[in-house]
Amino acid sequence: MAKIQTLSTDEVKHVAKLANLSFDSEDLQKYLPQLSAILDFVGKLQEIDTKNIPATSQVTGLENIFREDEVDATRMLSQEDALSNAKETHNGFFKVPAIFE
């Protein structure tokens, strides 16, 4: 089990990369102590004995909700509506940043 520790700058940078967020050095100064304090606080949970306790991911008790594999036309957006909030479109498509150089 990982030991509770104060975060390092490198760790914050790594997590930021995973989360697709960018922090400049000023942000890092601000967030590092806050995030460390929060992790120290929530990390206290590790002191509780949870051996053999199952994990809860949802509280409804429902399992495998199925529906017919049919198109629900009342729930469809027209192409025009689907694109209406996009900043950049091209020939009726969303324009996305290039991935390849």
Add this chain to the structure above:
Amino acid sequence: MDIKNLTIISALEDLRSKKITAVDLVEACLENIRKHNQDYNVLLTVEDDDKLIKQAREADATDHSSPLSGIPIVVKDMFSTKNLRTTAASKVLENYTPKYESTVTRKLKEAGAIIIGKANQDAWAHGATGENSDFEPTRNAIGTDTGGSIRVPASYNNLVGLKPTYGRVSRYGVVAMASSLDTMAHVTKNVTDSAHILNITAGADPYDATSIKTDPEDYLKSLTREDLKGVKIGLSPDFKMATLDKKLVKKIDESLKLFEKLGGKIIEVPLPHTPESVETYYILVPSEISSNLARYDGIRYGNGRSHFGAEAKRRIMIGTYSLSSGYYDAYYKAAQKVRTLIIKDFTSAFEHVDVIFAPVAPVLPYKIGEKVNDPLTLYLMDIYTSPVNLSGLPSLALPAGFVDDLPVGIQIIGPPLSESRLFSIGNAYEKQ
């Protein structure tokens, strides 16, 4: 006209007997908004005046037999409203106009309600204090309660707040925060109005696979109790009464005495894992947030990820860390297991009592900005509310009076799907 003292039910009676019109109601709301919204910033978006008046005229042309005919309602800006801007109070969505309607707002509109506008909140509903406003133009508001963000504002405004059982009301079309905890809740002036709104919003929804299939009850039929004879009310010493502001203790005790006076029997029940609810909550919720907010890339709608505010960034970071390789077992999984223990505590307690009594917030309402730079203190605000969300239970927040002229609230928590019981007890309490 003065709308301060109108409830939903009394306004409906006045509309049906033609004492007032829906146009009067809407104009009174718009007047309040013109006078106060600039100072209090309660509404982020107000529907176009002409459209609202037109809807009110259409309602006035009927006999107002629809359950919410002509009633002005405000929804938190988490609900997608077709062709009305929906921002979740975040810069990421500042220009987003949904092209579809959430199930809750669709049901409200079909019942005849007039949606005046979209209420301010903490961005992405991250926080329990964002609605700490002493002004609400209609005092009928629908919102989300993930860790207390309907019950706390209700208590801080001397109003009634219902957080239903998880899944009782559809989440479809609501900006997701923590999907396994998010509950569609509402604030009203009294218990009767609260039951009336749940009659409209509750029910299974094919668009929300986690919605509960059991048919809802007629909640208005539950409001018959005059006393609480035979009702067993749980009180837990573990609910960390020690963290409660000393100023509040007396008021909370008075409220408990009232339950006893009405015939309720107070029984002590252990809830040994509830003190760890805040830690559990602040691992699980940020984890679900980091996953839910991953979709905001500014391509299909909204702005890019640099537009997230400080609290959203903090939560995304904590959540990503908890879910990341090497820390998953120590944080996320550990919290999921403690969640099981918290749920078990409640299940065992409800073998002995009908409801559990608790305060809503540990401190009195405070000034805007007083605590915003101290995330951990703000997190502790959720001490009494978060265990309820982690367990998916229903809870009714009720006014308990005033301390230093500031409102104090209590909540009664019930087992899953016990909303009728909560309304029935709340109604007897309210009449005192």
